[in-house]
Amino acid sequence: MKPAARTLLLSLALVAACRRERAAVTEIPKTPRGLPEHVDPGDNPTTLAKVTLGRFLFFDPRMSTTDFMSCADCHREDHGWAGRDSKSVNAIGKRTRRKALSAANAAYPTTFTWNGRADTLEGVISVGWSQLGMTDEEVIAKKLDGIPEYHALFEKAFGAPPTGLRIRQAVAAYLRVVKVGDSPYDRFMAGDTSALGEPAKRGLNAFNTLGCPSCHAPPLFSDWKFHNAGVGLADDDDQGRFEHTKVEEDRKRFRTPSLRNVANTGPWFHDGSAAALEDAIALMASGGVDNPRLDPQFKRRTPTPSEVAELKAFLLSLSGTPTFEAPKTLPGGRPRT
Ligand code: HEC
Numbered sequence: 103m104k105p106a107a108r109t110l111l112l113s114l115a116l117v118a119a120c121r122r123e124r125a126a127v128t129e130i131p132k133t134p135r136g137l138p139e140h141v142d143p144g145d146n147p148t149t150l151a152k153v154t155l156g157r158f159l160f161f162d163p164r165m166s167t168t169d170f171m172s173c174a175d176c177h178r179e180d181h182g183w184a185g186r187d188s189k190s191v192n193a194i195g196k197r198t199r200r201k202a203l204s205a206a207n208a209a210y211p212t213t214f215t216w217n218g219r220a221d222t223l224e225g226v227i228s229v230g231w232s233q234l235g236m237t238d239e240e241v242i243a244k245k246l247d248g249i250p251e252y253h254a255l256f257e258k259a260f261g262a263p264p265t266g267l268r269i270r271q272a273v274a275a276y277l278r279v280v281k282v283g284d285s286p287y288d289r290f291m292a293g294d295t296s297a298l299g300e301p302a303k304r305g306l307n308a309f310n311t312l313g314c315p316s317c318h319a320p321p322l323f324s325d326w327k328f329h330n331a332g333v334g335l336a337d338d339d340d341q342g343r344f345e346h347t348k349v350e351e352d353r354k355r356f357r358t359p360s361l362r363n364v365a366n367t368g369p370w371f372h373d374g375s376a377a378a379l380e381d382a383i384a385l386m387a388s389g390g391v392d393n394p395r396l397d398p399q400f401k402r403r404t405p406t407p408s409e410v411a412e413l414k415a416f417l418l419s420l421s422g423t424p425t426f427e428a429p430k431t432l433p434g435g436r437p438r439t
């Protein structure tokens with residue numbers, strides 16, 4: 103090769119590398135204002151190499167058996183990392199029974215899914231992964247190992263080739279640092295009184311006086327416990343927490359969802375039955391739907407339209423900018439789904 107041609111090639115490679123660099127993760131982002139620091143599990147400490155790898159995997163359709171869909175198809179970064187539909191269609195064309203919860207701020211729940219059938223983030227990733235038609239983790243691991251860029255990323259993160267466990271650990275390490283905080287509410291709480299308008303301030307006041315924080319406890323606006331709000335009573339196919347515990351009182355109990363980013367994650371409730379945020383607020387503020395097992399913390403009352411509007415203004419103030427954007431391209435130049 104002539105020196106001039108080599109220089110040209112080298113500089114082209116450099117430009118490409120710089121482009122890639124811009125899309126790459128260069129540091130683990132700081133926890134945004136308003137959110138607590140999370141605690142890593144002892145067997146999966148967060149590292150930059152794992153986060154970099156996990157971010158690619160989350161958006162990569164090659165995580166599915168048919169190379170057809172990725173985690174991000176149901177957990178959309180442009181939709182509060184939640185599903186857009188009341189029930190999502192999975193990789194084998196079946197509808198999920200429940201609305202896809204947000205995958206952001208996943209460092210914080212102490213129990214996962216609407217009925218708490220996973221205790222760890224690494225564990226719930228198996229649940230999500232099976233939605234991708236995955237039946238054998240090691241088959242996917244082998245497929246990824248055949249992609250040189252992935253092979254190198256696993257070597258960097260684990261000093262070893264991909265396995266099912268390492269894939270789950272990398273995705274978990276990534277999701278643990280996908281955080282959405284620094285919202286107008288957080289700025290208000292940090293002393294910037296102009297961060298919330300008057301309706302949102304009145305909404306915050308109503309939120310507190312109506313007892314919402316007993317379940318939606320700040321700063322994540324959830325207690326991670328299970329309550330019967332009377333949502334989806336007619337749906338015999340979904341018994342909520344009962345399915346996991348077989349304890350009668352747990353019928354129709356669902357985990358309190360975090361209200362962070364709630365403006366962006368509709369439709370709302372475990373069955374996506376509230377098409378508008380106002381509908382979800384009105385149901386909650388009127389004390390849930392009557393049934394013999396309704397949680398006693400709900401109080402029967404009739405909210406006024408202005409109360410609902412103010413509560414909404416407050417909930418809108420819980421949205422912030424996520425710590426991550428989606429990668430533009432994936433290892434091997436593959437586009438994301
Ligand atoms: C076909 C849609 C679909 C796909 C694909 C999917 N998920 Fe999910 N995800 C869901 C649904 C639905 C739930 C709620 C499940 C439930 O409560 O029964 C959920 C729940 C979760 C949760 C729990 C959040 C919480 O607060 O408890 C996490 C984390 C998650 N998914 C991550 C992932 C990851 C990582 C992948 C890819 C490996 C993935 N998901 C793929 C639909 C999907």
Ligand code: HEC
Binds near residue numbers: 312314
């Ligand atoms: C007794 C506990 C409890 C109290 C009190 C409570 N909530 Fe809830 N909230 C829940 C549970 C549980 C759900 C999920 C219900 C379901 O989907 O089955 C929920 C869901 C929501 C949702 C929908 C979120 C989503 O992502 O789908 C909103 C909005 C909401 N609550 C707002 C409020 C407001 C405002 C108040 C006070 C007026 C309030 N809640 C009081 C337990 C509670």
